[in-house]
Amino acid sequence: MDTLERNSTAMDMMPIVNLFNEWHAASTSKKIRAVMVSNAKQGKYHAPVAPFGYLVGDTEDRLPVVDETNAPYVRMMYKMRSEGASSPQIAKALNVQGVITPSDYTYKRLDKPNPYVSNHLWNAAMVRDILENPIYKGSVVSQKFTTVSYKNHQKYIRDSDEWIVIDDAFEPIVDKELWDKVQEVNKSCSHGKVTKSGAILPLGGLMYCADCGAKLKNNTTFHESKKRGKYKLVTYICNTYANHGKEVCSSHSILQRIIEGLVLEDIRARAKRVIEDEDGERQRYLAIKANERKQQTEDESRLLKQAENRLAELDTIISKTYEERMLGKLPEDLSAKMLEKYTAEQRALTAQAEQYRKARVQEQQDEQDVERFIQRLKKWSDAPCLTRELCLDLIEFIVVHARPEDRNAPRKVDIYYKFISKPLADSRNLLLPQNSVEIHQQ
Numbered sequence: 001m002d003t004l005e006r007n008s009t010a011m012d013m014m015p016i017v018n019l020f021n022e023w024h025a026a027s028t029s030k031k032i033r034a035v036m037v038s039n040a041k042q043g044k045y046h047a048p049v050a051p052f053g054y055l056v057g058d059t060e061d062r063l064p065v066v067d068e069t070n071a072p073y074v075r076m077m078y079k080m081r082s083e084g085a086s087s088p089q090i091a092k093a094l095n096v097q098g099v100i101t102p103s104d105y106t107y108k109r110l111d112k113p114n115p116y117v118s119n120h121l122w123n124a125a126m127v128r129d130i131l132e133n134p135i136y137k138g139s140v141v142s143q144k145f146t147t148v149s150y151k152n153h154q155k156y157i158r159d160s161d162e163w164i165v166i167d168d169a170f171e172p173i174v175d176k177e178l179w180d181k182v183q184e185v186n187k188s189c190s191h192g193k194v195t196k197s198g199a200i201l202p203l204g205g206l207m208y209c210a211d212c213g214a215k216l217k218n219n220t221t222f223h224e225s226k227k228r229g230k231y232k233l234v235t236y237i238c239n240t241y242a243n244h245g246k247e248v249c250s251s252h253s254i255l256q257r258i259i260e261g262l263v264l265e266d267i268r269a270r271a272k273r274v275i276e277d278e279d280g281e282r283q284r285y286l287a288i289k290a291n292e293r294k295q296q297t298e299d300e301s302r303l304l305k306q307a308e309n310r311l312a313e314l315d316t317i318i319s320k321t322y323e324e325r326m327l328g329k330l331p332e333d334l335s336a337k338m339l340e341k342y343t344a345e346q347r348a349l350t351a352q353a354e355q356y357r358k359a360r361v362q363e364q365q366d367e368q369d370v371e372r373f374i375q376r377l378k379k380w381s382d383a384p385c386l387t388r389e390l391c392l393d394l395i396e397f398i399v400v401h402a403r404p405e406d407r408n409a410p411r412k413v414d415i416y417y418k419f420i421s422k423p424l425a426d427s428r429n430l431l432l433p434q435n436s437v438e439i440h441q442q
Helices: 010-041 071-082 085-097 102-109 124-131 175-184 241-245 256-277 278-293 297-326 330-379 387-395
Strands: 140-142 143-149 154-157 164-166 205-208 214-225 229-238 396-399 414-419
Touching: 010 140, 010 164, 071 085, 071 124, 071 175, 085 124, 124 175, 124 278, 205 214, 214 241, 229 241, 229 256, 256 278, 256 330, 256 396, 256 414, 278 330, 297 330, 297 414, 330 387, 387 396
Parallel strands: 205 396
Antiparallel strands: 140 164, 143 154, 214 229, 396 414
């Protein structure tokens, strides 16, 4: 189209041509997106390179195949994390072993220099990416990222329910049980802060102050006496107290050996009760779970059955009403009123039935949670001491109350166990509104 002359007739056509061009670009974008979604649903792998530990396959769907060179390091990362090691600790172990980083390995295979500025060392972010990627359990995850539009190419992450996930699509590097356990550790309220000595304390990051909701931090002091010589004491104190002083919150100080002894004693006592009377303990824990939900499961089952029976009746009634209307046995205005009434009742009952079904699913989930908790108690029943892995396996969080004025009075410590207590919605502070924690002793 000639647009050199501003007064030409071509200039009059320009808005229409631009509109058609716009439609063409939008239509092309839609078609490309549709093809990408179709390929994703078929389980085809479209990334140019595979993640660390995998190689892109030679088949048409390009599904990843295990790279035996790096797969052992991936398994090592998952094993270390499942035992309570932090991402920085894992990165340090990889660097000590001289393991090549993912980007360096990719460009080495391509026989090209790595164009990214890098110190060629592993860091915590690299480790976290691997530990959170479902591809390592054999799942293809597609449509995770998208752009704003065909005009704006800025990327953003979709909601997880919009992702297309194909499970068991190819050989996994780690089994599902280990992958699930690592995700559980990743979601823990404790991030595994490493002490100056390079270790993570068993209860590190799992304890909260009952008064201000802040986490308790470990504090190491060194002492000397004639009897004991030089020795150190590890104490947990309120983080608010440590940063702002006693005017804001008291210390909530508790010795490491004291709190670890209390927790281990409680775990052993629970495990002993389970071994002696497993069915009784199972019912007790189920009652705790049911009490947390504050709904009677028996009533829910009864109401669900009533709703389903009535819905079946309504289906029959509505069908007969339509039939009588078509045959002329029922006046038009009367049938319309009846159908409106029945369909309104049907919609309301359908919504109620869905709520009851969700409650029933929750009841089944409670049974699974209690069973998992009991199995873990049995697993650790003979534990000689408290370990990081044990704590992450069993403990959701712990609430430490202030020391009572009466030194002879017992110290109150609340232990909230996994699968029995609800996890914190926000682990930054215990008393945030979204956590809705009732501070009590189980």
